Amino acid sequence: MPKKTFYILSNGTVLRRAGKRLILEKQGKKFYDCPLQDVGRILVYASTEITGQTLSALMEEQIPLYFVKRSGELKGKIMPANNTQIQLRILQHRSFFNDTFSLPLAKSFIYTKLQNMREILIYLYQNGRGTQDVCQPIQNAAERLSQCQNREEIMGIEGAAARHYFQIIGSKLPEPFQFSQRSRRPALDPTNALLNLGYMTLLREIQAHVEAHHLDSYIGLLHAIQDGRASLALDLMEEFRQPFIDLFVMKAINRGSIKPEHFIKKEDSLLITHEGMDRFFRLYEEKMGMQDGEEPGLRKLIDDQVHSLKKHLLGEDTYKNFQIEFGNQENHG
Structure with missing residues (x-):
């Protein structure tokens, strides 16, 4: 099954991993969650906090993060290692x-x-x-x-x-x-x-x-x-x-x-x-x-x-x- 894109659109959120799921929280409450294995990429359009444990899990699962302005311009990215072939x-x-x-x-x-x-x-x-x-x-x-x-x-x-x-x-x-x-x-x-x-x-x-x-x-x-x-x-x-x-x-x-x-x-x-x-x-x-x-x-x-x-x-x-x-x-x- 093709993996989906995980979007972060709201300021003041926290992205963390809980077991085999990704959870997006806001003001201490769960805002959105989904299975980690279903995520192919993450697009971040807002100010958010990503825990170190979560970032490590994303890299292990080969999930890239893209940080994007609301105008659509790419600000930066965090990519898994790609040193094969x-x-x-x-x-x-x-x-x-x-x-x-x-x-x-x-x-x-x-x-x-x-x-x-x-x-x-x-x-x-x-x-x-x-x-x-x-x-x-x-x-x-x-x-x-x-x-x-x-x-x-x-x-x-x-x-x-x-x-x-x-x-x-x-x-x-x-x-x-x-x-x-x-x-x-x-x-x-x-x-x-x-x-x-x-x-x-x-x-x-x-x-x-x-x-x-x-x-x-x-x-x-x-x-x-x-x-x-x-x-x-x-x-x-x-x-x-x-x-x-x-x-x-x-x-x-x-x-x-x-x-x-x-x-x-x-x-x-x-x-x-x-x-x-x-x-x-x-x-x-x-x-x-x-x-x-x-x-x-x-x-x-x-x-x-x-x-x-x-x-x-x-x-x-x-x-x-x-x-x-x-x-x-x-x-x-």
Whole structure:
């Protein structure tokens, strides 16, 4: 069973271990608890105290902690030791500098992302009037990828396609949530605040899976190497942004699960309130853990992609991209 994320959203809490359970307390009273074995990662958004015994138990159980600002920016992390499969990591590092190996993979990440964008636009227009017009720039971008000679050209094509895509997405939302372009740090509108939080949360999910497979999350194949950037996790996330986060955010807005009052203005940015974050993460967990019939939970799909890439790096199999067909994605709610 895929392990879940443990969120700490309230200030003044204490996280401790009691036997085989994690307990979150506030003012001496149990606030929340769950079995330690069910936890895959912990995201801390508030001021909390973590006992030394608890921290030791988390490291023994290979559970990473991420400390995150409410804006979605990562402040720091505590990771279990990862000192095995050194030869795999050496092979991964060499692959980054081997364009013959890395560029086809880099192109495939973005090609798949563009096709997933196209699927979302087809869904929004329900294959009716105007569908071809809004999808054509995305398809044109996908066709130009084969001519790219380096990562910069690939990312340039992706950037232009993304600007077009988000203009369309932003115009299809209800009035308080409409936007014309992406804004990251700071987020300038409610939808961008939700997208930023969603992407950051998904990135930490993927990073945890990457490191569990003994890969180096900071050495990617598409994204440039940069201090503090989990480039390989970002590479893999390109295929998941649309089906996991964009669609999730749009549905949360359209169903009224997230409302304008769940945001507050602070200086030049827009932040999500405590209640808004609580709702967001409750919905997110429902989505990530959901299994319909024989369909795998979404966390299992992430792990499958990391495993597929690992097999590709080792020369044992060919990487299989995660491309949605919208009818299938609907099964995940």
